[in-house]
Amino acid sequence: MTDNDACPLFADLGLPEEIVDKLAQNGVTNPFPIQAATIPDALAGRDVLGCGRTGSGKTLAFGLPLLTRAAEQRAASRRPRGLVLVPTRELAHQVRDALRPYAQILGARVGDVVGGSSYTRQINELRRGVEVLVATPGRLSDLIEQGAVELDAVELSVLDEADQMCDMGFMPQVSELLDQVQPGGQTLLFSATLDGDVDKLVRRYMNEPRTHSVDPPVSQVATMEHHLLKVLPRDKNKITTLIAAREGRTILFVRSKYRADTISEQLVNAGVPAASLHGGKTQSVRTKTLAKFREGRIQALVATDVAARGIHVDGIDMVVNVDLPTGHKDYLHRGGRTARAGESGLVVSLVAPNQRRTARRLLGDAGVDAKQHLVNPGDELLAELTGAREPSWEPWIEPPEPERPRRGRGGPRGRRNGYGGPRGDRRPYRDRDDRRPFREDRGERGGRDFGRDRRDDDRGGRRFDGERRPFREDRGERGGRDFGRDRRDDDRGGRRFEGDRREGGRRFDGERRPFREDRGARRDDRRGGGRPSYRGDREGFSAQRG
Incomplete structure (x- = not known):
């Protein structure tokens, strides 16, 4: 029915x-x-x-x-x-x-x-x-x-x-x-x-x-025109570039992934915003490329037949067959990227002299009545039919993508909200008497001491057995690890740094572990046993290595 x-x-x-x-x-x-x-x-x-x-x-x-x-x-x-x-x-x-x-x-x-x-x-x-x-x-x-x-x-x-x-x-x-x-x-x-x-x-x-x-099939769409452009092989690349530099979105179809990448690079070097689309690219790259084409960030898309079916991009008013398709069905589906939903469109096929018979048979099988033209680079007829124009001939550099907000709890690290808070939507508790003090005020309150002028307060700092933990410059007067330069001769715990450092070190069974230049004399030591002797002082060791 x-x-x-x-x-x-x-x-x-x-x-x-x-x-x-x-x-x-x-x-x-x-x-x-x-x-x-x-x-x-x-x-x-x-x-x-x-x-x-x-x-x-x-x-x-x-x-x-x-x-x-x-x-x-x-x-x-x-x-x-x-x-x-x-x-x-x-x-x-x-x-x-x-x-x-x-x-x-x-x-x-x-x-x-x-x-x-x-x-x-x-x-x-x-x-x-x-x-x-x-x-x-x-x-x-x-x-x-x-x-x-x-x-x-x-x-x-x-x-x-x-x-x-x-x-x-x-x-x-x-x-x-x-x-x-x-x-x-x-x-x-x-x-x-x-x-x-x-x-x-x-x-x-x-x-x-x-x-x-x-x-109606593509061949019978009243708003679609078909043109067969006869070109010389030496002029084909330049004519392709001139057509791609036209105003508006253009899809250029080629027969292989290599051709897609090569022609895309050729267009970019000529100053045409272009990109390639084929099955050799990852899905994420293909999705991003299509998004750029839809948004107008690139004006020419060089594609294999992977893009010939089902892809809908508004405003595509020209399809260029840089390489002829293998069958009439592929021709129809390539042309279906333009003149969609009542819009007008143009399908152009570039044909070398030895391809004319193949092209006529292909168009006949597709039911397409295409107008044939002989064109050269710079012809007014080429510009009139396709809108071709000279590109800038300066390499096009793709602008960086706009930054998008990072996802995650609390937002990007270091970003502040409109209230001045460090993250998220937290507001400073200025209206509360029991708020946690800001850093510059904490010296006057209990807890950890952040105020420089409150170091001597017996409330600041962490407490250990009833008295505060000393600041680093004062720890030489207390037990624990010795950080005071003037306490190096102290015999209390911790690692020792007395004298010149060569005589210091860790102790084992009542006496220190020697430094490397002295270990040759300590071969019988419990820790040094089995280690090679360095035989003598540093000069001897250096001479031996030399």
Whole structure:
């Protein structure tokens, strides 16, 4: 069944009133076509098959019904009630972040399980319990083998970007995971295409699904333009730099991690704020790079196909295929990063003379009618089509990240609050008579003596057997360890420092332990026995070493 009728308001789709109010607070009242078509069927418990391009609003189309169903009952430890499978870490984080504001309204918990992140954090989150789990197939399979999560309580399963999961080789893992969910549960599948392995998933795991194909593919988006730029190999790097230096956010796609790092470094050296994104970087670095791109701290993102699916960044008005993709599906998904949610966008592919036939076949398979141009660096046509301009040609230095308050009890060490207190929110007890005195006043009070002029007071200092402990300069007149220079000849306890220090030392059986230069003469001593003799005085020892 195909449904192209759009519902005018979210309030008419059967969603909870709290969700509708939250959407209205965010300025969202009219659903996208895919949302208007699929949400009523999903809320009614039917299996739904949604076919549409990326950026068409599919996350809320499956997310809002999923949260509504999952919030009906509290999830047990390690047993989520709703599952969302996605192909990449970035898409998992995007789905999680998009659902959490609405989950809080309903009292539901949303967790994520992805590769490249801490096992401990994810296991602890699952142990506490989550109603909805967003996961990549690989990490979820690992945690199931460890006994950290079970899927037998999952009543609603969602496959997002199902065609990419099949293209990436996740078909066996996805099938294994779906075999473990609750039998007879509801399944929602969203994909840009419905061919190949996706059709196998539909026939095996979906029961009379309601099919909704309401958004045109990338090739048919009216607000998107496609251009094929024919360039000479010697000019390709410079043209890439000129395009990346344009105003606005630009994603440049390449075929390998090495190419991403190399071109990113080339742009930075030319003065273009840029960074690379690929699967060879840690998850924390990838997350920070995307955050900088979203915030506008970098204007050009050089990426492999890891960024071609599911990543939504507002304001991307150009996608550049520096290297041609391997297939027409990759071309469509790369182009899907622009012209999202009704915005306009431009897709530009750089083609060398020996790649023209391959490019024409690729665009034909994708159903794209691209305009072809022959350009050289500095051409007015290049600037007119892409907004290319000369960069500064001075290396760009990334400014330091703004300091963020450190977490921890009491705040950062040494930081003072607005009341002048040393930490936290403590106020000085100025209005209390029994307050603890400040340091400059403590000499006039009992307890430990901090006042220089109160040293002779018999109340200050710590007491030992009725009298205070003396200050260091006075301890030579008392027992204990001798610190007084004028008391070195005293025979009382403690380590001795009498005379010249060579004759001092610790005593053993009534006589001192000799210093090193004298130990040769003490070989028969109980402590010195077995030690090598230094034979003589210091001069002899030095001569022997020489």
